[in-house]
Amino acid sequence: MSAVYRMPSLGADMEAGTLIEWVKQPGERFAKGDVIAVVETQKGAIEVEVFHDGVMGRPLVETGQRVPVGTPMAEVELVDVQRAAAAAPGGEPPAERRAPTRTAAVRTLPGATSPPEPAGARSITVPRRLRASPAARRQAQQLGLALADLAGSGPDGAIVLRDVVSAGGRAAPVRPPAERPAPRRGPNLDAMRGAIAAAMSRSKREIPHYYLSHTIDLTRATDWVAGHNAVRPPERRILLGVLLIKAVAVTLRNYPQLNGFDREGRFEPATGIHVGSATAIRGGGLVAPAIHDADRLELDVLMDRLRDLVARVRAGTLRSSELADPTVTVSSLGERGVDRLYGVIYPPQVAIVGFGTPSPRPWVVDGQVVPRTLVTATLAADHRHSDGHRGALFLAQVGQRLQEPDTL
């Protein structure tokens, strides 16, 4: 069945994207979960995945072209007609520009985080995938270097700026210091600031937030993590933040009204618990990519996923499903912060859980004042879809889960 592939929406704050490269060439087959293109957004270069099997057709958009969300980008031939009709972003004209079809497609794709690398045959037909940070791409373009000629030393073998710089040093004349470009990081920080502004303005304009706060004794959890890590080599140690994410994810199973999306005033519960982990970007801005099915991951696996996500936030090589899929957000201030975080919901999600910086405080245990490690957890939730009573029960249960770290 013929269809068109459209510029996907990778979050409520995305208006347009720039095609950086077609990963699939005309005539090439693709399978569900494959990366079809790399698109530059405010959040960096995103590897865009497809949600059905098919064959790449004629491109309608050229490399370097910036087009609004929903714009036809290529003709494609879809293989599985029925599933395609339900899931294809281009299967039917979007009812609105931020087509909810994206979410429908996501549901057919459990475990999209790590698309299996099956079929040895595939690697024969697929050209070498070029993972590269936007800064690296820009620099390579400036120096007239082909990315394909460079070796990547970043996460997943991504080509990062230093690879281009070192190759440029050999291949191109060294530019005088005066021409050194301004320092650039993965994402376009100005554009990202604009995107955050748009999403947060929409949130504060449209979402009637209610806020709850709860002090949680983290002593057991921190002791457990310290004991866990003391007997493990550095590469197998975990962070306290992983326990916090897991506790939230597991508790959300009992509170489905906090895990899902607002669809023009109606609540659409999510089918999985995909926790968006708010990650600050050095130099400003943040992104909250999804850890898929966080409630079902062992802590070690969750740590690996988080490590991988943070690394790719740093390098600017996130995947589309990670940006578009979060069903709830968790934001932790970490070790260097303040007591409490008042979250702003990322639309169309309906809740955000915040954790302040854990610190030693006086606390009453069995009638005695004793020093304990405390953290203030907060919930900001959409009052159109849940009430403070349920929200409070949720937050209290997160606290209880953290008293039994070995069950997480």
Place this chain on the structure above:
Amino acid sequence: MTHNEIRAAALEELINVAPDLAEETIPVDADLRETFDMDSMDLVNWVAALHRRLGVDIPELDYPKLRSLDATAAYLAGRLGISQTPGPP
């Protein structure tokens, strides 16, 4: 391995785990967390990379000693049993 060689290795591994710092000039005595916004994930990845590269298993309790590149090099040299004079105080 001299102090400077250890420090160079530590810097290289730091850039590997935080490639967005590649363009920064990092003074050897700068506080990495305060000045370069290094978070706990960067730190744990850096410690793992140093373990792989130098064979030094840094316990969590010692993480605060990795304050700057110089402090880290001095700490690693001590753990490697390399005696050295890190310069006048």
